[in-house]
Amino acid sequence: xxxxxxxxxxxxxxxxxxxxxxxxxxxxxxxxxxxxxxxxxxxxxxxxxxxxxxxxxxxxxxxxxxxxxxxxxxxxxxxxxxxxxxxxxxxxxxxxxxxxxxxxxxxxxxxxxxxxxxxxxxxxxxxxxxxxxxxxxxxxxxxxxxxxxxxxxxxxxxxxxxxxxxxxxxxxxxxxxxxxxxxxxxxxxxxxxxxxxxxxxxxxxx
Amino acid sequence: xxxxxxxxxxxxxxxxxxxxxxxxxxxxxxxxxxxxxxxxxxxxxxxxxxxxxxxxxxxxxxxxxxxxxxxxxxxxxxxxxxxxxxxxxxxxxxxxxxxxxx
Numbered sequence: 001x002x003x004x005x006x007x008x009x010x011x012x013x014x015x016x017x018x019x020x021x022x023x024x025x026x027x028x029x030x031x032x033x034x035x036x037x038x039x040x041x042x043x044x045x046x047x048x049x050x051x052x053x054x055x056x057x058x059x060x061x062x063x064x065x066x067x068x069x070x071x072x073x074x075x076x077x078x079x080x081x082x083x084x085x086x087x088x089x090x091x092x093x094x095x096x097x098x099x100x101x102x103x104x105x106x107x108x109x110x111x112x113x114x115x116x117x118x119x120x121x122x123x124x125x126x127x128x129x130x131x132x133x134x135x136x137x138x139x140x141x142x143x144x145x146x147x148x149x150x151x152x153x154x155x156x157x158x159x160x161x162x163x164x165x166x167x168x169x170x171x172x173x174x175x176x177x178x179x180x181x182x183x184x185x186x187x188x189x190x191x192x193x194x195x196x197x198x199x200x201x202x203x204x205x206x
Numbered sequence: 207x208x209x210x211x212x213x214x215x216x217x218x219x220x221x222x223x224x225x226x227x228x229x230x231x232x233x234x235x236x237x238x239x240x241x242x243x244x245x246x247x248x249x250x251x252x253x254x255x256x257x258x259x260x261x262x263x264x265x266x267x268x269x270x271x272x273x274x275x276x277x278x279x280x281x282x283x284x285x286x287x288x289x290x291x292x293x294x295x296x297x298x299x300x301x302x303x304x305x306x307x308x
Contacts, residue, residue: 022254022293126257152239168253172260177277179263181250201250201265203242203278 022168023072023121029080036061036083036108038070049073049085051108061108068099071166072121078128081105082144086119086132101132103145114145120164125173133169133180135161138204151178157202163187165197178204244278254294254302262299266290271304 028034033055040047041063047070050058064070069088076082082105089099101115101122120133130141137153154161163185170179182200186192244250245265252266263274270286287306295301 022252022291152241157241170253170255172255172277174260175277177260179244179253179255179278181253183251197249199249199251201244201248201253203244205240205242 022170023074023086023123026073026075026083029075029077034107036073038073049108062111071119072123074122074124076124076128076144077126083108084114084122084124084130084145085111086115086122088118088120100134101130101145115139115141115148120161120167121169123169123171125171127173129171129173131169131171131178133164133167137161138169138178138180151206152204157200159184159200160187176206178206180204242278245272245281248272249289251289252291254292256294256299257296259299262294264292264294264302266292266304271302 024038026036028036033053035052035055035058037050037052037058038047039050046066047064047068048060049062049064049070051061052058062070064087067089070085071088072084072086074084076084082103085102085104087099087102099118100113101119102111103114104111115132115134117139118135120135122130122132124130128142128144130145131151132139132141132148134148136150138151139148140151141148159182165183165185167183168179168181171177172179180200180202184198184200186196186198189195189198245267249268250265251268254264256262261275261277263278264284265272265274265281266289268288270283270288271290271292272281273284274281285304287304291305293303293305295303
């Protein structure tokens with residue numbers, strides 16, 4: 001929503017604001033009027049990446065394929081020319097092939113994959129380190145995605161990545177802490193009819 | 207073949223396998239980390255940290271919006287609206303944006 005009169009009148013500038021979550025919008029630190037937003041088009045049931053260059057009107061940059069699920073968009077704080085986008089997939093093997101983390105350096109015109117494993121969420125720290133919840137575990141890259149190291153796998157967290165429904169990762173570089181949150185489908189619990197999801201919120205000391 | 211020579215060859219071969227296995231394990235080895243569960247028995251649907259003061263966290267939970275000022279060790283309910291999506295201002299930990307669906 002946007003207001004131009006100090007909050008008296010608000011107007012919607014986004015196709016739909018459902019599924020708004022941490023990481024679903026990014027403001028260019030070089031120009032606060034350049035905004036990227038991830039949202040869902042409820043009519044087509046597909047996700048969109050929208051961009052505004054004037055802080056108000058949005059145009060579609062990416063119309064994602066069905067079953068492809070973008071979940072975070074972040075500027076590199078060291079070099080804000082670099083914009084990262086993480087995507088997951090649901091269901092089909094076809095969409096699995098192009099999930100991961102993508103990088104653009106031309107404002108969203110072209111995208112290059114820097115992580116080819118499906119990614120549930122990511123965070124970029126002030127030093128430029130990229131922390132990601134990938135399908136293979138919690139991983140980090142300190143060289144702009146050229147190489148990745150596994151911090152911990154999901155088995156060690158007693159999580160089956162297949163059943164992750166949503167998740168968030170945030171890094172506190174100063175205190176060497178990672179915070180991760182998972183909503184996981186409850187497949188085995190005796191109470192799964194009344195509690196279809198299990199929640200985990202963890203602090204990981206690096 | 208001499209029995210002792212044969213024994214020596216088996217030992218060298220076994221040692222090589224052990225060295226190779228150890229190398230493979232070392233390459234896959236993850237850094238040592240410790241994991242602490244936070245807000246156990248509460249459904250946490252979102253959270254955010256303040257970049258300028260990362261000990262401050264806010265969490266959207268089924269009990270409301272909760273705040274921690276000690277890196278997640280203790281929490282206090284700040285608002286009783288359940289399952290809000292929280293966004294913390296990068297500069298000020300006192301400015302928080304909420305997205306409350308419905």
